[in-house]
Amino acid sequence: MDRLKYLIALLLLAAGIAGYYVFGEWPLVARAAVVIAGTLAAAAVVLFATPAGARFLEFWRGTLAEVRxxxxxxxxxxxxxxxxxxxxxxxxxxxxxxxxxxxxxVLYDLILGWK
Known part of the structure; x- marks a missing residue:
């Protein structure tokens, strides 16, 4: 099941990158936003739907508690x-x-005699 979640995240990331090229007539800022949206969607899937993401969230909560x-x-x-x-x-x-x-x-003037 986790492999499926990672695959979905990878596909979202690939879709964001592909969108950069598919929408080539769009302004650069809009195409960059498509890549960023795909990356954020992939990160959200990994963060909220996988055990690795759950461990990271727990680590983050502990870090914030220590900073306080x-x-x-x-x-x-x-x-x-x-x-x-x-x-x-x-x-x-x-x-x-x-x-x-x-x-x-000492080295130049006294020992070597260079001026």
Whole structure:
């Protein structure tokens, strides 16, 4: 029975793609809408009529429940964290630039004598 449902979904998807070519005189937006409609219809069949779709819906519900449990930071905490990260990245960039220029000076000017 599940194979029949997957076959129906595949046929809906194929019908959407075929519709793109059958209605070649239609504007591109309308033909793209036919493909999107076929894809959404196929996805709906798989999602609502198969055990794999039922497992996905259960997973999605669990995911939403977990997202509701998350303690999101306040605006102030978010801004402070962003500023700390920005300061750290700026400091590291300056440190790496200075290290690079120092090694360049030591290698090129002092050891190899290139100017």
């Amino acid at each position: 449990k998350v303690a999101w930071p306040s605006r102030k905490e978010t801004i402070q964290s962003t500023l700390v990260v920005f300061a750290f990245v700026t400091t590291m960039a300056l440190f790496l630039w200075l290290t690079d220029k120092t090694l360049e000076w």
